[in-house]
Amino acid sequence: MEPNEHQDADGARYRAELRRVLDTSSPSVVRRLEALRDIATAGTDGVTIDVFPDQESHRTFAVWARLSGADSFALDRQIGDERELFKVLWTDNGWEPAVPEPPASWSTLHLENVLFDTVAEWIDLLIPPDTTDLQWEVTTPDGTQDHRPVGPSH
Structure with missing residues (x-):
């Protein structure tokens, strides 16, 4: 096996194992995404899903959602944790x-x-299908990744 093939196999294995862990959280994440959809108002343009990798090399990470648009700050506070x-x-x-x-x-x-x-692919499948009026995207807050549109409207 060539070195790149070995790396590709390691990457595919890691992604598949990580996806299995993410999938165990899917039911609760769907409920939270539906709540975001329901709270969104005319002053909300969409939902941004931020992937926060740990900067201290502990290899931990978090995934948070936030609304974008004029009412986003107040609505994000209403939703809380x-x-x-x-x-x-x-x-x-x-x-x-x-x-x-x-x-x-x-x-x-x-x-x-x-x-x-991996998170973008996972989230893409969980976004409620009846949210075509909202823009959904996945990004990293530090801008190291492009904004990736997800959901039914992309």
Whole structure:
């Protein structure tokens, strides 16, 4: 197997294992996305899903939703912590939930790219289908990733 083929196989395995962990949270995430849809007002343009990779190399991450538009700040405060869609914490016993160990050869940037792509693909399938009037996108708050449109309107 060529080195790139080995890396591709490691990446595919990691993504598949991470996706299984994300999928266990799908029912609660769908409910939260539906709540965002229901709270959105005429002063809301859409929903942004932010993927926050840990900057301290613990390889943890969080996924938060926020509304965009004129009313977004007040509405985000109204929703509160329900905007948190998924979170991986480092504990004394390892990652919670138990996400896969990324390949040791991956740089922090490569891991961030894989996390972003995997979360975007996962979220895309969970957005309520009757939200074509809202724009949905996935991004990273630091701008290292492009904004990726997701959901039924893209």
